[in-house]
Amino acid sequence: MDQDELSMNEIKLLMMDFLFAGIDTTAATLLWLLVYVINDPTHQPRLQAEAAAIVAAHGRLPTLDDFDDLPYTRAVIKEVTRLSPVAPLGLPRQTLEDDTLAGYHIPKGAQVIYNIIGIHDGVYDAEFRPDRWLDAKSLGIMDGTTSFGAGRRLCPGVHLAAREMLVLVARLFACVCVENAMGDGVKIDMAATFGLTVLPKETVLVKATVRGPRVRDLVVKMEKVEESERTVDAWVAQSAE
Template identity: 35%
Template sequence: MDTYTLLPLILAFLWTFLYFLNHNSKKSTTSPRLPPGPPPIPIIGNLHQLSTTPYRTMADFSRTYGPLISLKLGTITTVVVSSANAAREMFQKHDLAVSTRHVTSAVRAADGHDRYSMVWMPVNAKWRLLRKISTVQLFSIQRLNAGQSLRHAKVVEMAEYVNKCCESGEVVDVGKVAFTTQLNLLSNTFFSMDMASHSSKDSGEFKELVWKIVEEIGKPNLADIFPVLGFVSKLFVNRELIGIGNKFNEERLSSEGRGNGDVLDTLIKIMKEEGSELSLDDIRHLLMDFFTAGTDTTTDTMEWAMTELIRNPEKMAKAQDELERALGKDTKSIQESDISKLPYLQAVVKEALRIHPPAVFLVPRKADSDIELCGYLVPKNAQVFVNLWAISYDPNTWENPDKFLPERFLDQDMDAKGQDYGFIPFGAGRRACPGMTLAYRMLNLMLGTLIHGFNWKLEDGLTPEKLDMSEKFGVSIQKAQPLKLIPI
């Protein structure tokens, strides 16, 4: 073939090549692209860059790449939201598009928990039914107000136990005391009975069981990273995820005819109504959700709040002075009606929720379609994390974010109801935690009672400066070493 024959072919090829190059260049400048992030490597993606505290690692990435980053966790494209502004745009513009959960293999392996759990199932008719039942039967203002006497009674029992320890000089495990109080509040709400006592080992064993569950759900699993290995999860998943349901379901659900008027009676009554879509499995898994989420996060926040007050004695003194001024020296019992008169106590609780968020990541979501967020593409089926820890420590939102400063909440009217996106410890949007109001009331009641009725010191002559602050990561962040104090 001579030069004259080849030349037109070469020119045609070059024209075609330049046309597509120009076309793709224009397309790439007008279409959103994936958020920036550290470059992945084949097969494992960015897994090798994550530490045992992935929330901190991802927060570090956001300082380099911006408030919206993308990672490759094995084969899973993951987008991480790390700022209040990015969270605001996601919840206000795309809440429905990212309302589906990215279900972990541990949850799937737990007797199909994702098919029945309000936390994990998609936003569908069954989810709306369970959400409505939860709102009306448990967390409506009328229900919450009606339960004030029960909450007060459980907090008084806690104070009586601590007082016995005070008289005998015994050490108090703050996390265990808070857990037992919250556990018995929930069990009486559902079953009209206590499930544990402060002086027995059973609450400690149950607390450990709940921690194993949230740790199992929170830690990476091969099947989550490489879905083709889903069968491995079913072989190795912690079976306590299934056993917890039997811990309190069979015996209590069989006593349905008691007529105590508690929540379980109401749920069974709804289930038996003609045409009801509520099943016994729905009730079992609903109880699993409430007992795990309702005890673990409240307990962890209480323990961290007391830890911060012990480490910051001037903050403890300020909170105690406020309680004494508002309630008097001789009144040790706190009522819920007193909380509105205790702005500094409320600020302490809020700051504890900020600096030690009850869940470092919101429950993972999945994009149901391609969406544009902060100018970037979040592709369909991508996993979406909201890094609450990063948002809570963002210096663009919080001055001196590493310091425990309850006073910051006295200067600004922020609540935890999901409207202030720099402070969303219970989530936001349609999938926000329905029990946030109950948790907030109990945290104020328990903390106020412990610091108003008693002074506290560390055991074995330990000083506040030497207090162990190491963390244990699951869904929430637990103190690695339990906080043990002596009441005086």
């Protein structure tokens, strides 16, 4: 904490932390999102309509510039993190001094684990209802939820996660229709298995069908734009050297 600069080794370890803490959590959340969306067919048309409006208005796939124009997509992602937090016990803490909470004595040095699902259950019902966040005008991914932890050690990747998931989900539903590959209308088992992250117990097999030839063109166009942006970035970086 008192050092001015990080060593190369510390930077490498931090990058490893970000990769380990950022990939599984985001992937598991997106997997749960597919399960919820496939199991209740009312959500997919709304996600598609929101993404399609952006495609129609701008002639491109959704990007971060569309953050404010994707309220339902944001509400769906937030509702998934509320009902299926993929790291439901956060990371353990240790108390610095004796304390008393709700009449319970907690000694100094005790390991404390908080229960995100328990906290959410005490406040909200168990129904998957993204509209609750639209009704409450509460789309901030951490407003009223603790899916990314709490306090000074809360997830430092929360804003990156919220944004990358938004772009991914919006682009996904702009491009494809998803259904259970085990049969149309067959529900995916919601049972979970606890590991590094909480995942569906059953292997989730999703069938994705391209929504139309136009989105294929858009994907190709987007890849070209992003490729040229990378080239520009490389050129700017080179010129600055």
